[in-house]
Amino acid sequence: MEWAKEDVQLAFRIFLRLLENGQIIDERELFYAYQRSEVRQILEEVIEAEADVKIFALGDHLYLSPGLDNRTFGYTNEELREKMKLRTNQELYLAYFTILCLLAKFYNSDDQTLASRQFVPLEELEETITGHMRRIQETPPEQVEEVSADLQLNLANSAEIWLDLPPFDDTVKNLRSARNNRISFLLRVLAFLEEEDLVQILQEHEVRLLPKMEHLVVRYYFHSQRKDELLALLATDGAFTQRLGSEQHATH
Amino acid sequence: MIMKYWEEMFAGFSERMQNIAVFGPLLQLSQKTSYQEYSLPALGLAVMLFVLEDMLRTDKQSTYDNIARLLQELIHRYYHRELSHREALDLTYFLVKEGLMNQGRPHQYEYPDFGTGKSETYKFHLVELADYQVEEKTVLLKLSTAGLELLFKTKEMYNELQISITQLYLRQQIQKGVFDGALRTVEELALAVRTEKERIRQLEERIIQDVLQVAREHELEKQIQRINEQLQREQEVFKELTELIDHTMEQYQQGGLSEREERGVQSMMTVRRRLLDIIYEHESLFKEKLRVHQLMLQSIEAMILTSFTTKVNFDTEFLQPAVGQNASINVLKGIIDPILPIRINSFFHPGRALMPQYLQRDEEEELTTQEVLELDARRLREEEAKERALQLERLSRLESFLLLLLRPLIHHPEVLVSNILNELAVEDYEKHREITGHMDFYTCLVQLHQLGVVPLYTRNEVDLLVLDDLPQVLVKLAASNPGIHGIGAFEVIATDRVITLPQGYVMSDFLIRRHGNNGVG
Numbered sequence: 001m002e003w004a005k006e007d008v009q010l011a012f013r014i015f016l017r018l019l020e021n022g023q024i025i026d027e028r029e030l031f032y033a034y035q036r037s038e039v040r041q042i043l044e045e046v047i048e049a050e051a052d053v054k055i056f057a058l059g060d061h062l063y064l065s066p067g068l069d070n071r072t073f074g075y076t077n078e079e080l081r082e083k084m085k086l087r088t089n090q091e092l093y094l095a096y097f098t099i100l101c102l103l104a105k106f107y108n109s110d111d112q113t114l115a116s117r118q119f120v121p122l123e124e125l126e127e128t129i130t131g132h133m134r135r136i137q138e139t140p141p142e143q144v145e146e147v148s149a150d151l152q153l154n155l156a157n158s159a160e161i162w163l164d165l166p167p168f169d170d171t172v173k174n175l176r177s178a179r180n181n182r183i184s185f186l187l188r189v190l191a192f193l194e195e196e197d198l199v200q201i202l203q204e205h206e207v208r209l210l211p212k213m214e215h216l217v218v219r220y221y222f223h224s225q226r227k228d229e230l231l232a233l234l235a236t237d238g239a240f241t242q243r244l245g246s247e248q249h250a251t252h
Numbered sequence: 253m254i255m256k257y258w259e260e261m262f263a264g265f266s267e268r269m270q271n272i273a274v275f276g277p278l279l280q281l282s283q284k285t286s287y288q289e290y291s292l293p294a295l296g297l298a299v300m301l302f303v304l305e306d307m308l309r310t311d312k313q314s315t316y317d318n319i320a321r322l323l324q325e326l327i328h329r330y331y332h333r334e335l336s337h338r339e340a341l342d343l344t345y346f347l348v349k350e351g352l353m354n355q356g357r358p359h360q361y362e363y364p365d366f367g368t369g370k371s372e373t374y375k376f377h378l379v380e381l382a383d384y385q386v387e388e389k390t391v392l393l394k395l396s397t398a399g400l401e402l403l404f405k406t407k408e409m410y411n412e413l414q415i416s417i418t419q420l421y422l423r424q425q426i427q428k429g430v431f432d433g434a435l436r437t438v439e440e441l442a443l444a445v446r447t448e449k450e451r452i453r454q455l456e457e458r459i460i461q462d463v464l465q466v467a468r469e470h471e472l473e474k475q476i477q478r479i480n481e482q483l484q485r486e487q488e489v490f491k492e493l494t495e496l497i498d499h500t501m502e503q504y505q506q507g508g509l510s511e512r513e514e515r516g517v518q519s520m521m522t523v524r525r526r527l528l529d530i531i532y533e534h535e536s537l538f539k540e541k542l543r544v545h546q547l548m549l550q551s552i553e554a555m556i557l558t559s560f561t562t563k564v565n566f567d568t569e570f571l572q573p574a575v576g577q578n579a580s581i582n583v584l585k586g587i588i589d590p591i592l593p594i595r596i597n598s599f600f601h602p603g604r605a606l607m608p609q610y611l612q613r614d615e616e617e618e619l620t621t622q623e624v625l626e627l628d629a630r631r632l633r634e635e636e637a638k639e640r641a642l643q644l645e646r647l648s649r650l651e652s653f654l655l656l657l658l659r660p661l662i663h664h665p666e667v668l669v670s671n672i673l674n675e676l677a678v679e680d681y682e683k684h685r686e687i688t689g690h691m692d693f694y695t696c697l698v699q700l701h702q703l704g705v706v707p708l709y710t711r712n713e714v715d716l717l718v719l720d721d722l723p724q725v726l727v728k729l730a731a732s733n734p735g736i737h738g739i740g741a742f743e744v745i746a747t748d749r750v751i752t753l754p755q756g757y758v759m760s761d762f763l764i765r766r767h768g769n770n771g772v773g
Contacts, residue, residue: 022594054590065590075595077585089581096584100571103588108567118381119356121349132575139578155578196593202391203316206356208381213591217564220590224562227569233586234573 003042011042018055018064019073022196023212025061034062056219063212065220068229084192093158094129095189101129102190102199106209107217119208126167126182133159175204265367270374273361274402277378281351287343290331296351297406298326299344303379303395304403307446308439312382314393320344348393352379378402397454400447438526445533451475452540459548472548476541490531491702497524535698542691646692650725653687653696655733657764658708661742662735666765669697670751696722697762700744705767707741741767 010033017024024030033039034057043055052070056063066074075083081092102125106115136159162182169181176191178184190207193199198213209217221227281292302322306314320340327333327340335343349355358375365372378399382392395403455475497520564570570587573579656676660667677684687693699722700706710731730737742764749761 019594019596053594064594066592066594068586068589070589073594073596074589075592077581079595080585080592093581093584096581096588097574099588099591100566100574100584104567104571106566108565110563110565110568117355117357118353118377121355124355132571136575136578155575198591202381208356216591221564221566222562226590227562227564230587231569233583234570234577234579 003038007036007038008042010036011039011047014039014043014055014062015047015051015064018062023061023063031057031060031062054220056215058215058219061211061215063216063219065216067220068226068233084189086188090158090161091185093155094162094185095192097132097155097158098125098129098186098189099193101125101132102207103217104128115209115214119202119206121206122183122186122204123167125186125207129162129186130167130182133162137163259367262367266363266365266372269363269365269372270361270376271405273359273363273374274376274378274398274405276361277352277354277359278402281347284346284351286346290327290343292347292351295323295326295343296347298322299347299352300379300395300399300403303393304400307394308443312392314382315390316341316344316348316393317390319348319393323347348379353377397447397451438523438530442526442530442533445530445537448537449533449540452537452544456544456547459544472544476545480541490527490534493527494524494531497527531702535695535702538698539691539695542694647721647725649690649692650696650721651729653693654725654729655736656687657697657700658729658736658739658742661739661764661766664766666763668747668749669762669764670749673751694759697744697759701746701762703744705741705743708737708739710737739766743767 010030014024014030014034017027017030034043047053048055051072052067053073054065054067056065077089077092080095081087081089084092084095086092086095102120105120105125105128106117109116133155136155139156165180165182165185167181168183169178172178172181172184175184176187187201187204190199190201193213194201196212197210198216200208200210202208221230278293278296281296284292299319299322302319303314306312320337320343323343324335324337324340327335358377361374361376363372363374364370376398377396379393380396380399382394452475455472459472574584574587656672657669660672673684673688676687703722706726708730709727745763745765746760747763751759751761
């Protein structure tokens with residue numbers, strides 16, 4: 001198959017602009033270029049395949065997602081820890097868990113693709129996370145230990161850090177920079193998402209999803225093949241964990 | 253027979269139940285255990301009216317702070333109690349966040365639909381967060397469509413009829429000379445047009461998020477049909493209203509004016525200016541209609557290509573298994589990776605050492621005022637150049653539309669737009685596709701239609717400086733093309749016929765008629 005030089009240039013220009021900003025908004029020329037089937041073909045067959053990214057169009061917006069475990073364009077755990085101003089991997093784990101809980105607050109319906117609500121109060125998010133952490137802590141200790149020994153880091157050993165923090169400290173002046181309470185931790189993680197135009201924190205009390213987040217969720221996750229990949233990832237981890245547990249049991 | 257009677261009786265039952273349901277959250281406020289000393293439903297309604305008033309005035313004042321001030325004042329006047337601002341703010345949060353906004357979740361109302369025999373759940377918001385602005389730290393509130401309709405149902409009118417009825421009020425007020433009232437009515441009209449636009453925006457968002465559901469419920473067809481009917485009806489009335497205002501102004505200006513009448517003329521001028529803005533907004537609904545149509549087609553195409561009919565429940569499918577299986581950090585990262593930002597590596601080039609170096613500044617390379625000014629000026633110049641290029645492109649497109657529409661009048665007294673397009677389809681199919689697929693073409697036709705009889709003057713024949721795009725291109729065309737100049741004047745008249753274009757757009761067929769220089773056909 002032969003592609004025209006101009007189409008390849010346009011496809012590449014779209015890709016570079018997306019790398020720069022993560023999204024293209026209000027750039028008619030690039031959006032029209034994306035509408036051309038030749039350009040789209042180059043993006044899908046060459047750029048997406050080789051760079052392991054996914055490009056989506058929604059309305060007149062274009063987005064780029066690094067996808068699952070992208071070694072070139074995805075952040076490593078260490079880099080993300082720095083970006084979110086977190087000290088340990090346990091905290092980073094809690095940050096990932098917070099983001100997952102946040103998404104679960106908005107997308108918790110089996111038959112709808114729309115976010116189920118306008119905003120979530122931070123207190124409610126904190127309570128949800130605490131609920132899950134308590135559930136994990138109530139799991140019989142030997143089972144947790146067996147797993148954590150080899151996987152080093154998981155929900156169980158992060159639960160303690162979370163539950164040791166008080167929910168809130170009303171003596172703190174700058175909530176976002178404090179490190180001694182759960183709400184401040186949430187604010188720090190959410191501030192990272194806010195910088196990326198994914199969420200908005202309202203008066204340090206509530207959080208709402210912004211269109212970029214909603215569009216990424218709908219276009220990336222609501223896709224049978226990609227969803228299966230994620231479920232498989234979760235299942236493999238679970239199976240691995242269980243296998244590890246039983247092997248260790250046998251050794252003991 | 254009984255069946256038919258039954259069907260007739262329960263036709264639209266679901267809609268009736270939904271109309272009742274929206275009052276639920278307000279009435280349920282009276283069952284709250286806090287603040288029992290006040291009538292919370294009345295305070296809730298007062299807050300909604302405050303937000304409505306703010307939307308009418310487009311003041312952007314409906315913040316929690318301002319609502320707290322309103323409540324402070326209301327409680328002082330009616331209950332003779334003094335609330336501190338903090339107390340009023342607490343009451344506001346309770347009333348708005350918990351009561352009217354249900355902590356961000358939609359209000360839900362379950363009922364049996366006797367019309368279909370199924371059980372239904374109606375989900376709605378009354379008050380919403382206004383469009384986000386990340387820089388603004390204060391929260392602005394607005395009424396949702398359901399919230400607006402609730403208020404219209406309590407006193408005024410149903411939303412769908414809102415524009416027409418408001419137009420009627422305006423006409424009465426102008427005729428009676430109640431100009432301050434007219435100004436308010438004109439603002440209500442502006443809100444009604446904005447609400448219509450908001451509905452289109454919401455539909456777009458729904459298409460983006462769930463095109464299948466929209467297709468299933470025929471939402472797009474219903475909305476397009478409503479817009480078509482409204483546009484047709486309201487455009488006529490808008491035109492009449494502008495004429496009525498002009499006529500009233502003329503009457504006032506003839507003969508000596510009393511001081512009161514002079515004030516009236518001032519208000520009238522404001523009403524006229526606002527009405528023109530609204531008419532422009534109203535016309536853009538037409539463009540929105542085409543945009544939403546295109547979006548629907550694109551989304552369906554995307555859905556077919558990716559076969560995404562999959563739904564994801566983050567709570568039960570990802571979060572709970574992750575908790576249950578004590579998922580490792582990399583699995584959690586894997587799940588949220590798709591929404592995380594892109595990382596780009598920066599590299600150092602040794603040649604950089606030879607480039608001009610700036611002295612290190614105290615604050616992370618903060619620019620001096622001079623540099624900021626230079627940067628701003630450069631950005632401004634670039635923006636202006638970009639804007640100029642876009643403007644030239646727009647004008648040249650407009651010129652090709654006008655040439656296509658007016659050229660037949662050189663030899664014929666009148667021509668239908670459908671005939672012009674049919675001929676073009678035979679002569680040059682690509683161009684036909686390009687023109688009928690371009691939204692500006694329809695806007696151009698609608699604008700021409702609203703101009704009435706349009707004289708074709710050259711620049712020398714026009715006394716005033718022409719600034720608007722359309723007259724500017726008309727003047728240019730008349731000057732450069734003697735045949736077009738020879739037409740003298742023309743009018744674009746709407747007919748009862750309808751054209752269906754290949755892309756599925758439906759529009760009225762317009763008749764373009766030649767008039768002599770004296771405006772006589």
